Amino acid sequence: MTTMPPVADDSARLAAFEARIAADESIEPKDWMPERYRAQLIRMMSQHAHSEVVGMLPEGNWITRAPSLRRKMILLAKVQDEGGHGLYIYCGTETLGVDRHDLVQQLLDGKAKYSSIFNYPTLSWADMGAIGWLVDGAAIVNQTMLAKASYGPYARAMVRICKEENFHKKQGYEIMATLARGTSAQKAMAQESLNRWWWPSLMMFGPHDKDSSNSDELMRWGIKRKSNDELRQRFINLTVAQVQAIDLTVPDPDLRFDEATGNWLTGPIDWDEFWRVVKGNGPCNSERLGARRNAHAEGRWVREAAVAFAEKQQRDNREATEKQQMGTPLGDGASA
Amino acid sequence: MSSPHPALVPALLRIADDRLILGHRTSEWCGHAPILEEDIALANIALDLIGQANLVLQYAGTVEGAGRDEDTLAFFREAIEFRNALLCELPKGDFGVTIVRHFFHGLYSVLQWDALTRSTDQTLSGIAAKALKESRYHVRHAGEWVIRLGDGTEESHRRAQEAVDALWPYTGELFMQPADEAELVGAGVATDVSLLEPSWRTQVDEVMRRATLRVPDGVWMQRGGRDGRHTEHLGHLLAEMQIVARSHPGAQW
Numbered sequence: 001m002t003t004m005p006p007v008a009d010d011s012a013r014l015a016a017f018e019a020r021i022a023a024d025e026s027i028e029p030k031d032w033m034p035e036r037y038r039a040q041l042i043r044m045m046s047q048h049a050h051s052e053v054v055g056m057l058p059e060g061n062w063i064t065r066a067p068s069l070r071r072k073m074i075l076l077a078k079v080q081d082e083g084g085h086g087l088y089i090y091c092g093t094e095t096l097g098v099d100r101h102d103l104v105q106q107l108l109d110g111k112a113k114y115s116s117i118f119n120y121p122t123l124s125w126a127d128m129g130a131i132g133w134l135v136d137g138a139a140i141v142n143q144t145m146l147a148k149a150s151y152g153p154y155a156r157a158m159v160r161i162c163k164e165e166n167f168h169k170k171q172g173y174e175i176m177a178t179l180a181r182g183t184s185a186q187k188a189m190a191q192e193s194l195n196r197w198w199w200p201s202l203m204m205f206g207p208h209d210k211d212s213s214n215s216d217e218l219m220r221w222g223i224k225r226k227s228n229d230e231l232r233q234r235f236i237n238l239t240v241a242q243v244q245a246i247d248l249t250v251p252d253p254d255l256r257f258d259e260a261t262g263n264w265l266t267g268p269i270d271w272d273e274f275w276r277v278v279k280g281n282g283p284c285n286s287e288r289l290g291a292r293r294n295a296h297a298e299g300r301w302v303r304e305a306a307v308a309f310a311e312k313q314q315r316d317n318r319e320a321t322e323k324q325q326m327g328t329p330l331g332d333g334a335s336a
Numbered sequence: 337m338s339s340p341h342p343a344l345v346p347a348l349l350r351i352a353d354d355r356l357i358l359g360h361r362t363s364e365w366c367g368h369a370p371i372l373e374e375d376i377a378l379a380n381i382a383l384d385l386i387g388q389a390n391l392v393l394q395y396a397g398t399v400e401g402a403g404r405d406e407d408t409l410a411f412f413r414e415a416i417e418f419r420n421a422l423l424c425e426l427p428k429g430d431f432g433v434t435i436v437r438h439f440f441h442g443l444y445s446v447l448q449w450d451a452l453t454r455s456t457d458q459t460l461s462g463i464a465a466k467a468l469k470e471s472r473y474h475v476r477h478a479g480e481w482v483i484r485l486g487d488g489t490e491e492s493h494r495r496a497q498e499a500v501d502a503l504w505p506y507t508g509e510l511f512m513q514p515a516d517e518a519e520l521v522g523a524g525v526a527t528d529v530s531l532l533e534p535s536w537r538t539q540v541d542e543v544m545r546r547a548t549l550r551v552p553d554g555v556w557m558q559r560g561g562r563d564g565r566h567t568e569h570l571g572h573l574l575a576e577m578q579i580v581a582r583s584h585p586g587a588q589w
């Protein structure tokens with residue numbers, strides 16, 4: 001890591017900062033950065049963390065009903081991973097000088113966004129396949145790019161998280177493939193699920209470049225390296241082949257292969273629906289936020305107890321040491 | 337393999353069903369825990385428990401030799417065929433109930449797995465060795481929380497004590513040795529669970545003391561689960577757990 005030479009004023013600092021970005025240097029927490037860069041990163045990273053956490057809900061909805069023990073364990077492990085991603089990214093965001101609790105409060109107050117995809121309901125077991133395959137798949141396309149983001153802690157988090165998301169995607173696709181070659185009821189379940197998740201997953205990349213307010217700045221500072229439309233096209237090209245391989249149908253009558261570019265071109269995306277869900281009127285917006293608020297409210301007494309106990313322990317360190325020396329099975333004090 | 341003892345399958349089901357049903361209850365927390373760290377920890381515990389159940393059910397299916405695999409045993413048995421202790425099927429309650437139950441059952445589990453690592457049945461001792469490590473973590477996690485909640489705030493103390501009082505009548509069943517397992521115990525295959533109680537109680541008392549909680553005395557101990565006589569809760573739990581599998585009999589997943 002290079003250290004910044006002392007600079008006289010902000011415009012000189014900014015020039016030096018942008019030179020570092022241009023040279024593909026990684027920006028680290030202690031480095032000087034423009035306030036807008038910091039703000040954009042906090043916004044993006046906290047949205048990402050919130051998405052991981054809210055994303056536990058639609059899949060959590062099917063853990064108790066998973067149709068085999070193996071699938072139940074895989075799903076539990078996946079949802080646990082997503083919680084881990086959330087925690088990891090919250091910690092990464094804290095390197096920018098914010099407090100995780102404030103970020104969570106913004107989510108609960110409805111002031112922070114999270115990925116709109118989680119405002120759709122999970123209605124059948126096949127949705128566990130569709131989400132892993134399409135939603136994690138779209139996340140991978142996005143995060144592979146973010147792994148090259150200019151902010152070091154975010155980029156490193158993405159490298160680690162992407163490995164797990166790849167695993168999730170593989171498992172989701174495997175669920176869909178198994179259903180698609182199963183009984184006719186299973187195949188119908190898979191197709192119906194694909195019909196519901198296809199378009200929302202294309203919307204995950206955000207509005208068209210010309211309508212994306214944050215994109216220019218994010219790209220200039222190397223937080224994003226590719227445009228929404230580029231990423232979306234990449235995802236479509238990858239996914240159409242996967243749909244065909246398991247003999248399902250993309251729910252788009254206008255879908256066609258463009259020989260000139262080698263791209264699969266889709267019909268128009270319903271941006272009215274996209275904005276409706278972003279603005280809070282998706283099928284599950286209030287439910288998802290309600291579930292998070294409820295968990296937070298119901299857990300208040302637990303968090304208060306943990307704080308009160310920790311304070312008591314600090315007050316009486318000597319007694320705490322005695323307790324630890326008693327050699328009970330609980331005596332080593334390691335936490336979860 | 338020489339023909340297995342007829343009591344081995346029920347004995348294995350008692351071990352497996354405890355973990356399956358308690359794992360199911362724990363998995364209900366997913367996404368709804370008081371803090372994100374606990375969402376992760378509870379999902380992890382649920383995963384361990386269901387994993388333990390999976391291994392023991394697989395083995396039970398093999399021993400039975402009637403073509404039932406772990407999924408048939410999990411998803412196509414009726415409530416009266418389940419052999420879990422009643423403690424495991426009670427609703428998840430608040431975080432206090434969940435933690436106190438994990439502490440009570442986890443401690444029992446550690447003692448049982450530890451004894452089973454010395455089982456003359458090598459499959460069972462192998463499973464026990466792996467499960468013991470997991471259950472040690474579960475009981476440490478739960479025990480720390482019992483102390484935190486018991487010795488935390490007035491409210492957390494009250495809730496933790498209520499959880500202890502509500503769950504205590506279901507702890508006795510853990511140590512009631514099923515009569516049909518006598519020969520298995522004699523052959524060193526199964527554990528006499530009644531022998532585990534003194535050590536369990538000593539460790540419970542120690543944690544209760546540190547948590548400033550008390551154990552109720554003179555309580556009638558509920559029983560029945562080990563013989564398939566359950567609370568009303570199990571049927572609803574199974575209805576949810578089994579719905580997809582039963583809607584598509586014979587399907588692969």
Ligand SMILES: [Fe+2]
Nearest residue numbers: 052081082085
């Ligand atoms: Fe994730």
Ligand SMILES: [Fe+2]
Nearest residue numbers: 082136165168
């Ligand atoms: Fe994922």
